[in-house]
Amino acid sequence: MIRTLGAILPDLTPFRSSRQFRLLWLQGLVTYFGSSMAMIALPLQIKDLTNSPLAVGAMGAVELVPLIVFGLYGGALADSADRRRVILLTEAGLGVLAVVLLVNALMPSPALWPLYVVAAGVSALAGLQRPALDSLLARIVPHDQLTAAAALNSLRWQIAAVAGPSLAGLVVAYAGTPTAYAITIVGFAASVMMCLRLSPAPPSGAADSPSLRSVVEGARYAWSKPVLLGTYVIDLSAMFFAFPLAIFPFLAQDLDAQWSLGLMYGAIPLGSILVSLTSGWASRVRRHGLMVVFGAAGWGLGIAVAGWMSNIWLVLLCLVVAGGGDAISGLGRATIWNQTIPEEFRGRLAGIEVLSYSCGPQLGQVRAGAMAGWTGTRTAVWSGGLACVAAVGLLSAVVPKLLTYHADTDEDALRRRAQKEATDAADAAEAAGAA
The missing domain is CATH 1.20.1250.20 (MFS general substrate transporter like domains)
Structure with missing residues (x-):
């Protein structure tokens, strides 16, 4: 039975063989849970301010173009810069945007336009960051463990995708959007601390500027x-x-x-x-x-x-x-x-x-x-x-x-x-x- 379970359950070898993978996996989990708070609170705040489905849907249009443009640029950047540095700076930038959301939410009359600006900024920073994150995996995990590492990363995202929004909904409902934004800030702060412990990941050989x-x-x-x-x-x-x-x-x-x-x-x-x-x-x-x-x-x-x-x-x-x-x-x-x-x-x-x-x-x-x-x-x-x-x-x-x-x-x-x-x-x- 133990052998059967071992053949079915996730392969945890990447956790044992790579300290860098353990750090990156945990950092991603913290980030996903923290950002889930803002992901739920932001559209709800737009709804409360406007009572308009169109205004909420417009957030998707605001996010799409920066994600595409900065995603392509971020790919070139990840091949020419230290990927750890890219991840670290974008995580810090996302934390700053969460501070903007919190400050706006604490105002007597929160403004609508900062919510769209932050949504676009988050999309741009995510576009810059994701290529560096995705391209780092093959560098820190042995070649034969890549499928197992991909499965563990997928599991991390799925757990956060189910549990994160559920928890965020409760926080927003019972504690309000400012509390949700504050938790997001704490999450990004913890993520930045873990990113600082990652090893540098400079480009291999000579690399052209993006x-x-x-x-x-x-x-x-x-x-x-x-x-x-x-x-x-x-x-x-x-x-x-x-x-x-x-x-x-x-x-x-x-x-x-x-x-x-x-x-x-x-x-x-x-x-x-x-x-x-x-x-x-x-x-x-x-x-x-x-x-x-x-x-x-x-x-x-x-x-x-x-x-x-x-x-x-x-x-x-x-x-x-x-x-x-x-x-x-x-x-x-x-x-x-x-x-x-x-x-x-x-x-x-x-x-x-x-x-x-x-x-x-x-x-x-x-x-x-x-x-x-x-x-x-x-x-x-x-x-x-x-x-x-x-x-x-x-x-x-x-x-x-x-x-x-x-x-x-x-x-x-x-x-x-x-x-x-x-x-x-x-x-x-x-x-x-x-x-």
């Missing part, structure tokens, strides 16, 4: 690698066709189960959590392209069946299955990226991934809403799920190298493994010499 040319160079590299390109377009397609969260309130109404709305939003991350908690098997997978394809198809199929079902409990079960498929696909994508992308391009390609991460769900919300207005809510859900499955199948046929990807034979994976082993050996020799 520029449009360097961004284009990264895009060209991604375009020249069918496996990487396949992961991007499959993720983008899955989110565009099958991301119906915006119409969940209408789906709950159609099913005469308005009480289930919160459960609908929680069902997808619950499926992801279940996969992460039983992800021990993922460390033994070598065909990570198949994980991407079958996981994305499972996501689409789960959403499609949820749209067909009229029983609310079966709908929730399908959403759990969809969340599990998304988690499997995400594990495959993260592993391929970390196993194959050279160190000198890692930040810029992480910046490109920000586009997929941000644009796909946003465009998917627009598609779902427009389709629901045209055909009805349930049709919009199941048709989007089927379109996702069809798109994944078509893209798999167009990019067959993704299906045949194998971690032990892929040229880019072998080259990256050798690069990582050489770097680790040099670091060990330097440490021995210093001792």
Whole structure:
């Protein structure tokens, strides 16, 4: 039984082998919980000040452009600057913006415009930071532990995504928005202290300053690698066709189960959590392209069946299955990226991934809403799920190298493994010499 549990439960090897990973994992958990307070309090404060759904929805439009622009720039920055420094400064900047929110909330008549300015600033800083965070993983974790590290990072995010907003809702309801913003400040302060304990992560070799040319160079590299390109377009397609969260309130109404709305939003991350908690098997997978394809198809199929079902409990079960498929696909994508992308391009390609991460769900919300207005809510859900499955199948046929990807034979994976082993050996020799 112990052996069976060991094969199923998450692989904790990265925790044991890398102090830097432990620090980064804990720092991320603290940041997610702290920022959840502001994430819930900010739109609620806009609602209280305006009583306008349009004013609340405008926050998404304010956030999207800075995330895209600074995400691409942040990718180039992560390849040319010390990634630890980028993470540290952006965390400090996010803490300063939380102070602005707190000061505004404590005023006798809080102003509306600072809330939009802060929302845009948070989006810009997140765009700058995420490529540095994502590109740091492959440097601090041994090559053979990348899938396990990706699963643990996914579990961290999923726990925070479920527990963080729930706790934040209670804090806002019973203690008010100023208390929520104060907790956010404390969270960022603790995160900055942990970032100070991370080792420097300077660029490898000579690196050009961030520029449009360097961004284009990264895009060209991604375009020249069918496996990487396949992961991007499959993720983008899955989110565009099958991301119906915006119409969940209408789906709950159609099913005469308005009480289930919160459960609908929680069902997808619950499926992801279940996969992460039983992800021990993922460390033994070598065909990570198949994980991407079958996981994305499972996501689409789960959403499609949820749209067909009229029983609310079966709908929730399908959403759990969809969340599990998304988690499997995400594990495959993260592993391929970390196993194959050279160190000198890692930040810029992480910046490109920000586009997929941000644009796909946003465009998917627009598609779902427009389709629901045209055909009805349930049709919009199941048709989007089927379109996702069809798109994944078509893209798999167009990019067959993704299906045949194998971690032990892929040229880019072998080259990256050798690069990582050489770097680790040099670091060990330097440490021995210093001792």
